[in-house]
Amino acid sequence: MQPSTLATRLWIIFGAITVALIGCIQFSKGLGIEYGLISGVAFLGWCRWSTKSVRYQVDLVPYYIGSIVCLLILNTIRYATHAHEFIQLIYPFGGHSSGASGYANWFLPQVCLPVSGLLIGGYLLSKRQRIGLFFAWWGFLFGVAESLLQFIIDLTHPASYLPLYIVGTLTAMGLFYVSACGLLRLSKPKVGNRPSIEQANPLTTRQINLWSMLFISFMAVYAVTLYVQAGLLPVGVIMGSMMGGLIGWRKTTARYWVDPYQLVPLYLLLQALFYIHVGEEVLTHFNQQITALSGHAWPDEEFNYLITLVGPAIWVLAAYSLWRGQAFGHFILWFMIVGMILGEPTHIVVFPVVRLLRQGGGYTYFSGMYTALFPMIPAILALFRIVSETKKQSSDIYEKQA
Structure with a gap:
């Protein structure tokens, strides 16, 4: 066994043990057991089928992104049907010891x-890193477990949310299908190089x-x-x-082609860091602090829907569109680039300063401040990638015309 492979396995083993312990101690024993079992099975599958070659794994990315969207x-x-409240009854030893309460007690460990x-x-998967295949195993197994859990909820509490009963069941079926397809591809790896994507023709002015x-x-x-x-x-x-x-978008990727295989890894990393930031906002009640500044009430339920669930589902779906080189994905990527570089620093340089001027006192913590800057890193890298590729192609076009 090569030292790099041994090191990767040790990182996975100790990381999985740590996550399972955190789940058991901070939230519930059932949650820790679930994460531990999934990690163990994923590790065995990764060792058996996915440690020798990484050449085929790009085929998994659309399924992988789709499973996150379905989740x-x-x-x-x-959340809409209050089924998340029933989930605690499903887990054995479901008592919670975390200091968080209400929505955060469910959202942080089981969604965020x-x-x-x-x-x-x-x-890691889209960067063709070997450890990315472990996450693929873990994600698809987690999707299967969550879909089966939803089936249990539907069977045991169907009358509690009858209007959305069929929607939850169909979504769970979709998640199960995507996850099962991903597991089949992992267990029967395809041998080959990275699939090529044809360079799309630039959009016409009318299409733009x-x-x-x-x-x-x-x-x-x-x-x-x-x-x-x-x-x-x-x-x-x-x-x-x-x-x-x-x-x-109109100035760059709407007119010039940029390889999506170079942009999607940065976009997924950006989304990961941003969702961690959303977790901090949930834990520290960002909407309530905005309410204190603006005087406009922002109810918890509406904040939870728009910022923590529906919005992220759209942003992650854009990763699939970006992977396909489509306009929607490129626009959302640009929105995120601008938002992370110019919008997120407001947690540090705008919101606390406005509070200081309006309410007095010193410069103190504002919700989301600690994790606001981290999504800027992949955003800046993606910006440089797009701008450099755009300049290169525009100069080539100019030289041909000259």
Whole structure:
């Protein structure tokens, strides 16, 4: 066994033990047992089928991204139907010892932690790192476990949320199908090089304008929804990022082709760090602190839907679109680049300063401050990648015309 392989196995073993212990001690024994069992089976599958070759793993990325999207949709339905409250009854030894309460007590260990980990795994998988295949095993097994758990909930508490009963069941079936397909591909690896993606023809001006109209419509719906929920303050930050993203997209990736296999790893890493940031906002009640600044009430339920569940499902879905080289994925990537570079620092340089000026006192912690800057790192790297490729292609076009 090579030293690098041994080191990877040791990292996986000790990391899995640590996560299982945290689950048992901080949340519930059932959760720790689930994570421990999934990690053990994933490790065995990874050792048996996935430690010799990584040449085929790019085929797994669409299934992997799809499983994360299905997982977020499923948890949105669980929250809407209060099924997440029943989950604690499913786990053995379900008592909680964490200091968190309510929504955070469910969201942090059972949504934020696994989704953030899977997004980091997606970065490694799309970078063709061998350890990325372990995350693929873990993610697909977790998808199977969560879909089976949903079936148990549907069978034991069907009358509690009858209007969305069929939606939860269908979503669980979709998650099970995607995860099962991923496991089959892992157990029967394809031998070959990275599949090539044909360079797409640049969009025409008419196509760019039509896509822009669609994106502006999406931005308008999102802005109105956010304004009704939270007031003008967060709308200004997010809509400014979206407008900047639209301009950036029109100037670069709408007209010049950039290899999506180079952008998707950075985008998935950005999403992982951003979702960790969302976890901090949930834990420290970001919406309540915004309410204190703006005077516009932002209810917990609306914040939870838009910022922690529905929004992230759309942002992760954009990774699949980006993988396919589609306009929607490139626009969302640009929105995230602008938002992470210009929007997230507001947690440090705007929100606490506004509170200081309005309420007095010193410069103190504001919700989301500690993790706000980390998503900037992959955002800056993606920005440099896009700009450099755009400049290169534009100069080539200029030389040909000359």
